Amino acid sequence: MSPTIDDEVLRPDRVQDPHPYFRLMREQDPVHWNEKYRAWFIHRYDDVTEALRENRFSSARIQPALDRLNSEQREERQPTYDVLMDWLVFRDPPDHTRLRKLVSRAFTPRAVESWRVRATQVVDETLHELADRSSIDLITEFAYPIPAVVIAEIMGVPPNDRDIFKEWSDAVMVLVFGARGLEDRRLKAQHGLMELAAYLGDLVRFHREHPEENIIGNLIAAQEGDDRLSDQEIVANLVLFLFGGHETTTNLIGNGVNALLGNPEQLDKYRLNPAGLTKTMVEEVLRYDGPSKMEVRTISDDLSLRGKTLQKGDMAYLVQHAANRDPEHFHNPDQFNIEREPNNHIGFGFGIHFCLGAALARLEGSIALERLLTCYPQLSASQEEPHWVPTMLSRGMESFPVSLGEARV
Numbered sequence: 001m002s003p004t005i006d007d008e009v010l011r012p013d014r015v016q017d018p019h020p021y022f023r024l025m026r027e028q029d030p031v032h033w034n035e036k037y038r039a040w041f042i043h044r045y046d047d048v049t050e051a052l053r054e055n056r057f058s059s060a061r062i063q064p065a066l067d068r069l070n071s072e073q074r075e076e077r078q079p080t081y082d083v084l085m086d087w088l089v090f091r092d093p094p095d096h097t098r099l100r101k102l103v104s105r106a107f108t109p110r111a112v113e114s115w116r117v118r119a120t121q122v123v124d125e126t127l128h129e130l131a132d133r134s135s136i137d138l139i140t141e142f143a144y145p146i147p148a149v150v151i152a153e154i155m156g157v158p159p160n161d162r163d164i165f166k167e168w169s170d171a172v173m174v175l176v177f178g179a180r181g182l183e184d185r186r187l188k189a190q191h192g193l194m195e196l197a198a199y200l201g202d203l204v205r206f207h208r209e210h211p212e213e214n215i216i217g218n219l220i221a222a223q224e225g226d227d228r229l230s231d232q233e234i235v236a237n238l239v240l241f242l243f244g245g246h247e248t249t250t251n252l253i254g255n256g257v258n259a260l261l262g263n264p265e266q267l268d269k270y271r272l273n274p275a276g277l278t279k280t281m282v283e284e285v286l287r288y289d290g291p292s293k294m295e296v297r298t299i300s301d302d303l304s305l306r307g308k309t310l311q312k313g314d315m316a317y318l319v320q321h322a323a324n325r326d327p328e329h330f331h332n333p334d335q336f337n338i339e340r341e342p343n344n345h346i347g348f349g350f351g352i353h354f355c356l357g358a359a360l361a362r363l364e365g366s367i368a369l370e371r372l373l374t375c376y377p378q379l380s381a382s383q384e385e386p387h388w389v390p391t392m393l394s395r396g397m398e399s400f401p402v403s404l405g406e407a408r409v
């Protein structure tokens with residue numbers, strides 16, 4: 001008899017390991033109406049990629065969310081929504097097409113390559129600070145600070161402003177992920193976002209007067225015909241880079257170490273040839289247990305999928321974790337295989353919203369994992385279980401205690 005399905009996506013055992021549940025759903029009801037979340041959950045690779053190509057799966061969620069608020073709430077939250085409204089991830093074509101063309105100028109291959117040197121320095125400095133330690137929390141002491149410092153560096157935030165910048169970026173995380181029901185925290189976070197936006201506005205004005213080739217300089221210079229980004233659009237999308245690139249990259253590093261320690265034969269193989277295997281290893285982490293669990297869309301016009309009718313206004317979760325282990329596309333999908341090739345995972349999304357920061361994330365993840373594992377040949381998990389964060393969209397640990405063992409100089 002096959003196990004029965006239910007709607008408890010965040011049941012504690014499924015937060016620890018979501019994959020058996022997603023497998024069951026993919027096999028038994030791949031397009032599932034979840035009554036608890038009042039949304040469709042779509043699990044098969046072909047359906048998820050098709051949805052990400054289909055313009056009836058809309059990304060424009062901010063205006064509808066604003067429309068649901070009462071007038072008092074709307075007035076209070078309008079400034080926050082004004083920032084979110086200009087995020088290209090929340091726009092559909094043609095607005096998205098215009099913004100994407102301009103914003104993508106910040107991530108030229110030359111710019112990304114120039115970040116390699118800085119990212120390596122940041123990783124090495126972080127490792128250096130751990131030199132006297134025998135055990136650490138891998139998340140808070142290694143995986144978390146790296147993307148935060150790298151993004152501050154490549155935005156040209158002066159070193160003296162780093163701490164306050166970090167406080168504000170934490171505020172953005174609270175606002176987008178964790179403030180439901182906590183009114184005080186939300187207000188504080190909203191305040192933090194406004195301060196961050198004002199700070200970035202000053203930074204943009206400074207860079208207009210003192211042009212430099214960095215991420216802000218590239219956004220200022222971006223031009224399509226007569227069209228340019230306004231300061232408000234630049235600031236909003238800088239906040240998106242901060243938000244979109246921070247927790248995700250932390251989780252790439254954390255989930256990567258977890259997958260390797262949980263598969264010792266793969267770790268041994270990796271240790272024999274880190275230079276040759278880092279690239280495919282990082283891609284496999286993104287597939288096997290990537291930082292993005294699912295993406296959200298709103299149905300903009302009725303459509304039918306596998307015999308179900310998705311109606312205008314319905315919400316849909318496109319479950320990347322389920323798609324990335326679909327046996328129709330991946331051989332032995334539940335096996336972590338650091339040499340897997342080809343590996344057409346959708347850990348960075350797919351289609352027009354494909355992650356703009358993928359090259360930067362790959363760079364940071366590769367450097368951090370390679371340096372850490374080379375520097376600490378005896379790295380091992382502590383007895384304490386890691387604590388996974390119970391969120392719908394992302395997959396990552398709050399803490400991950402590890403023993404470092406002796407450092408190889």
Ligand code: HEM
Nearest residue numbers: 088089241244245248249252292348349353355356357361
């Ligand atoms: C491992 C790390 C990362 C993962 C797993 C990740 C994942 C994703 C995913 C799944 C999307 C698509 C969202 C959707 O379709 O709704 C996306 C979009 C985006 N990401 Fe990333 N991301 C990562 C790192 C970064 C970094 C480092 C940056 C920038 C500094 C960044 C900036 C963006 C932006 C701007 C978009 C919006 C693109 C658009 O809407 O056209 N991401 N990311």
